[in-house]
Amino acid sequence: MSSAILDNPVAVRRAAMDLLARREHGRVELVRKLRQRGATDDLIDPALDRLTEEGLLSEARYLESFIRYRARSGYGPVRIREELTQRGLVRTEIEQALADSGIDWAEQLADVWQRKYAGQLPQDMRERAKQGRFLSYRGYPLELISKLLRGRLND
Template identity: 70%
Template sequence: MPVILDTPAAVRRAAMDLLARREHGRVELTRKLRKRGAPVELIDAALDRLTEDGLLSEARYLHSFVSSRARSGYGPLRIREELSQRGLARADIEQALNEADVDWNAQLRELWQRRFGSQPADMKERAQQGRFLSYRGFALDQIGRLLRGADLD
């Protein structure tokens, strides 16, 4: 039986249930609550109150998201794009990426080593490795230096 989100308490409870599972951004949480049938005016009031209470934080969400995706082997370009698609401000995204305690060069080298393990034997293999690393969100100049065997720093 679906839950009816027609009262402020019901909307707050549904939002807190979602936040209990993982951090969410305001835009993402609004979208999920709308999908469940909550009216916009109740959502805004509930999310404002959750923010005041410290239960909803964009900064905490950004930090959590960047850390999670970086641990999963994704680079800053891919993470930046995913956060932009989630409706977050570009300045906040840049700040979160700059504050992240991630060595992107080490991350790239580790991902490459785990996935491929050796320098490409020919141009076809080099292109394949480059496409994979680019898809994962690493900069082309970093990838090029890595695949040439040059120092990334």
């Protein structure tokens, strides 16, 4: 990335498009990155408004892509929701994107558990707590984890 000075609308737009060409970004994230590169809000806002109007910047696409990526990496909806909230996205939009993702979180949980524990249900409370903590840290709902560790995920 060149260290061009972002002091005019063209430079700000070009920098934003360079970032979007690499991967989807949310607006809050783009604002932060452009500020770090020296752009001012009075240049950033109109540039991002225009990119949104042109369909090049899409919060919905960003949410969809982020959720898919994190889910593929073995993370559950609780953790993904938290990460998106920390990135400044709107809670209702996050909830909608999670609902629309079509991801079967129970199946996802079972896959993560299978890879980590080779399908071995915990034999005692200590092992159960250990497996539960791991899966909870990964961002799966406690209700699903509890069902899984009782061998009743499909009930």
